[in-house]
Amino acid sequence: MGVDWLIDRIDAAVVSRPKSVILVFLLLTGVFLTGIGSISTESGQQQFIEDLPSFQAVEDINQEFGTTFPTETTSTTIVQESSNVLAKPALLDMLKTRERILASSSLRATSVSTPATTVATTLDPSATTPAAQYRAVERATPAEIATAVREAADEPGFTNGLSDDFNGASASASASRGTVTHRAGPGAGAGGGPGGGSEFPPDRVERIDALVQDDASNVWVQGTPPDTTGTTTAVVLPAALVLIVLFLVIAYRDPVDIGIGLLAIVMTLIWTFGFIGLAGIPFAVLLIAVPPILIAIGIDFGIHSINRYREERVRGRSIDDAMSLTTGQVTVAFAIVTGTSTVGFLSNVASAFPPTRDFGLVAAVGIVFTFLIFGTFVPAVKVFVDRARQRYPIPTVATTPLGSESSPLGRILSTGVIVAKRGPVVFLLLAALLTAGGGVYATGVDTGFSPDDFQPAEETPAYLQVLPESIRPPERFEYVRIDNFVDRNFGESGRVLMYVEGRLTRDTALEQMHRASQSPPGTFRATGRLAERQSVVTLIQSRAERDPEFRALVERNDRNGNGVPDDNLPAVYDALSESPNSEIDRFIASDRRSAQVIYTVDGEADDEVVTDDAYRIATAFRVSAQPTGSPVIFDEAISLVLESVIVSLVLTLVGSSAFLIIAYWTIEGQPSLGVINVVPILVTVVAVVASMRALDIAFNAINGTILAIAVGIGIDYAVHVVHRFADEYRERSLYPALTRTVVGTGGALTGSMLTTVFGIGVLALALNPALGVFGVLISLSVLYAYLSSVFLLPSLLVLWERYATETDTVVPTIDTAADVMTGRRSPSEDD
Incomplete structure (x- = not known):
C-alpha cells in the first residue's frame, strides 16, 4: 500500500504539475552549485594509509625525532x-x-x-x-x-x-x-x-x-610526485561526454530527448559535486570514477524511462496515460536498483582506507540523486515537452522504442528465450559448471599496494598531446623518469623503524633495547650477532669511542661490561645531550618516554616477510614497540586491501539480497524473485575476479571496491529484467511474457550497456594507471551483468515458474538436442 501511494504521488506530480517539479529541481540545482567552489583536492598514497597504526607510528617518530x-x-x-x-x-x-x-x-x-x-x-x-x-x-x-x-x-x-x-x-x-x-x-x-x-x-x-x-x-x-587528478578529470569527463552523446543519439534518435538526457546528467553531476563541497569531502583520485558511474546509471534510467514511454505511445495511449503507466513501472524498478546500488556502495564505508570510505558515501548519495532526477525530473520534462509539441510545431524525429521483435537486435535478444524454451536445465548446468570453474580459478588473484599505483607512466600517450595547453600533460613526467632510473640503478636497503614507548630512564631500558637487536631474523642485516641499527645505544657507544670522559661515565654505570649502561641512565642521557653536535634528540624524546630504533633490512625481501620479522623483534622489547617504515606500512595495507574486498563483498551481497527479497515480497508477493535476481550477480562477480587473474590485475587500494561496484551496478540490469517480467507475467503466459521482457527491456539494457561500457571505459585514458584499470574492470562487470541478465535470467525464470508457483510448466532437459535435430517442437513451445 505504501509503495502504491508513493508511486501515485509521483505520477500526480509528474503528470499534473510538471512545471512545478521542474522549478523545484532547478532551484535545488542552484543550491548544490554553491558547493562546487568549496571542493578541495587530495592526492598520493598517504591518503590510503594514514589511519594504519604503523603509519601513525611514523607520524609520531617524525614529530618527536624529525627535527630540532x-x-x-x-x-x-x-x-x-x-x-x-x-x-x-x-x-x-x-x-x-x-x-x-x-x-x-x-x-x-x-x-x-x-x-x-x-x-x-x-x-x-x-x-x-x-x-x-x-x-x-x-x-x-x-x-x-x-x-x-x-x-x-x-x-x-x-x-x-x-x-x-x-x-x-x-x-x-x-x-x-x-x-x-x-x-x-x-x-x-x-x-x-x-x-x-x-x-x-x-x-x-x-x-x-x-x-x-x-x-x-x-x-x-x-621534486614531488605529479598530481594528475586535475588532468585526468579534464581528459576523462569530456571523452565520456562525447561517447555518451554518441550512444544517446543511437538510443533516442531525437534531439529533444537527447537534450533532456544531457540536462539530467549535468544536474546529477552538479548535485553530486556540490554535495562533495558542502560535506567537506576532499576530491581524491578514487572519486574520479564516481561521475562516469553516475552518468552510466543515469543514462540507463533515462533510456528505460523514455523507451518504456515510447512503447506505450506507439500503442496509441495519450501523453498522460503513457507516462502514468511508465512511471508506475519504472519507478519501482529504479527504487529497487537505487536501494541495492546504495547498499553496494555503502558497504565501502567499512573499508580501512579513508578515500574508499569517501568513495562509498559519495557514490551512494549520487545514486540517490540520480534516482530523484531521472525518476521524477526527466518524466516531468518529457511530459512538458510533448505537450508543447502538440501545441506548437516542434519537430519530432523519432518516437519508436529501441528494439522490437522483428528488428535484428530483437532477434538477438530473443536467443535467451529460445534457450529457455528448449533446454533451460542443460544451459543452467553448463553455466553453473563454468561459474564454479571460474570461481576456483579466481581464488588465485593477487593483492598489492605500491607507490607505483599512484603515479603515471614515464611517457604520456601521443594522443594526449593534441589537447588544449591548459589541460595537456607533459610529454614525459621527469619525476617518474628519475624514479625509474633510481629503481634500475640503486639497490635498496630498506629501513624498519621501531617506535618504542615506555619509561626509558629505568636501569634495564637500554639493556632490553640492546638485547632485542641480538640474533636478528634473516631479512635484517647484521654485523656478527647484532642487527645493523641506529639508536640511542649505538649513539652512546659511538660517543664513548671518541670521548674518554664520557667512556668513563658509561663504564661506571655498566654493570656487565658490555658497553651498554644499565644504571643512572638520566646522567648518561644528560652528558650525551651536552656534547657538541649531539644527535640524542633524533633517537630519544626529551621526556625520556619514547625512542626510535632504525634497522637496516634487505630491500629486495618480500614486505610480508620483513613485517613478520619486524614484529618478532618488537616482541623482544619489554616495553611497547610498534614496527613501522615502508615495508611494514605497505604489507599492512595489502592485508587490509584483501580484508576490505571480502568485507565489502559480503556486506553487499547480504545487504542487497535481503533488500531484494523484502522488495519483491512487498511489491510482488514473491520473495523468491529476489533470490533469482541475485544469481546473475554471483556469476558477474566470479567472472570479474577470474578476468582479473587472467589479465594479471591485482586487487589494490583503488580497485578493491570493484566487487561491491559490480554488485551495485550489475543488479541494475537484473532488476529491470525481473521486474518487467513480473509485470508482464500478470497479463500473459510464461513465454510471451519473457519475449516482451527481453525484447522491450533488453533493447533499453543494450543501449545502457553500450553507454556504460564505453562511458566508463574512458577511464582507461586516465594518467593514473590504477584508475585506468579500474575503469576497465567496471566496464567488464557491466558487460558480464548485461549478458547474464539477458541470456541467463530467462532460463532461471522458467525454472522459477515451475518450482516457485503452482503451475505445471513442462521444463525440457536432456531430450532437447534430439528435438532440435529431428525438428520436433518442445512441449514448452506450445505456449
Missing part, C-alpha cells in the same frame, strides 16, 4: 649520472652544484648531502664549508681520491648513495644520489599535497636545474 628546529622542512632528490661519478670532474661538478644550492637564498636550503661531500671530508676532515670541500677535491690527485673512496666505502650511508655497479677497488660508480633539505615557508607544512610544505619553495626543481653544472656529468632534480 621549530620550522618544517622539505626535501628534493638530486641524481647524478656519469661514466664515473667518483672521478674528480664529476665530484667537482656535484660539489659546485651543492655550493650554489646552499648559497641560493630563494631555495632556503639547510643542507645538501651527497657522496661527493663524504669524499671531500674524508680527504680533509677539517673542510667544513662547501668552498673548503670543493678545494679539498680540487687539490687531490686521482690516487688520493680513490683512497678516500675506499675508506668512505666502510660507511653504509656512503654506499647507499651510489649505484649498484659501485666498485671499491676501482673507485667507480655510474650514478649517485643526494638530498637537498629546505626550510618551508610561513604556513607551509611538511605534508604533501597542493599547497603543502612538500611544494615549497615553489619552482624549486627549475631553480636547482638552473644552478646545475653539466660539464662532466648529468645532474637531475626530482
